[in-house]
Amino acid sequence: MIYNLYIFNPMGQCLYYGEWERSKAAAMSRDEEFKLVYGMLYSLKSFVSRITPAISDNFQCYETNKYKLSMYETPSGVKFVINTGLDWSSQAISEMLQSLYKEVYVEFVVRNPLVSLDSAIESELFKNKIEHFINTRIKEVS
């Protein structure tokens, strides 16, 4: 079960938002929700790096009783955030997000000279590729 996916650029702007199954509508506008999610992730990263008993650390995912939020951050600061059901393992999600980055984002966004990374991605090709990628993964699991 994959609920939704956010992609943020290093400045905190949401480049892409995809929704597959969302039973609870957000209590705020899309833009506010993006800001809230990004702010939360920023705080989580800061929290984790300060409370860790190790010298340095990176946040990977959190779980509630109903969903699991996982994040993959590239060295350039692009964040891929996905909400899935609890049945997905951290390893599977991490592999999926890395493939998503490698096969979809790098190929159809970074290598596309017409796509600007300052605001939401308009490329239809990219949107189709992402939806196809996620739908395949959903079918594989079920």
Added chain:
Amino acid sequence: MIYSVYIINKAGGLIYDEDFSLNKYTEEHTWQEHPIPLVFTADTGRVLVKFGEIGAIKPGYSVIAVNKQPVSGTMGPVDIPIIDMINDPKSYPLTLTFGKGKVGANEKLMLASMFHSLFAIASKISPVDESSGIKQIQTEEFVLNCFQTITGVKFFVIVDHKQTATEPLLYRIYELYTDFVLKNPFYLIDMPIRCELFDQNLKKVIEQIERASAYSSATLT
């Protein structure tokens, strides 16, 4: 391995914190002569490695012991600033132990409130109805498990990846809280916990669990 236990009251304030088995991540190195190929900085009350790498010692490590004597802050064991000791050829051979500096009390208070808010936001941004707050956070080095009671008190523990059965641990800590804190007639609710019996029993429970997991990992190998 259980690193720490924190208890937060319903307003988000930290009322109890305790660290166990800390400084698992320490490195010791002895230098025979000046200079040491590391750049140090006395930053925010600690001596940190700012630049340079020797083995596992990297930027971010702070000096926690000089010549095997623990230090806190920037002053060495005989009241000489550590940075001066490092720069003075006469103090060699010098043994420095590196680790993560202890998280200060104020910082812990702040982190607890931060967690309280993050816990609530997780429930708010949920794509599914009726989600609880954060039950578990996973990172590269630790796992944080949280249990919220019906009254809003949160118990969370920071453990390593090998630790299993953290839910029973959280319930056990809750049990100790009800027995030795809430039933203490001198304890004011939502105030910082200063109950000796609670500390003692918590230490016993943690030791019991560490022994049990050490035994099970020994039998597996």
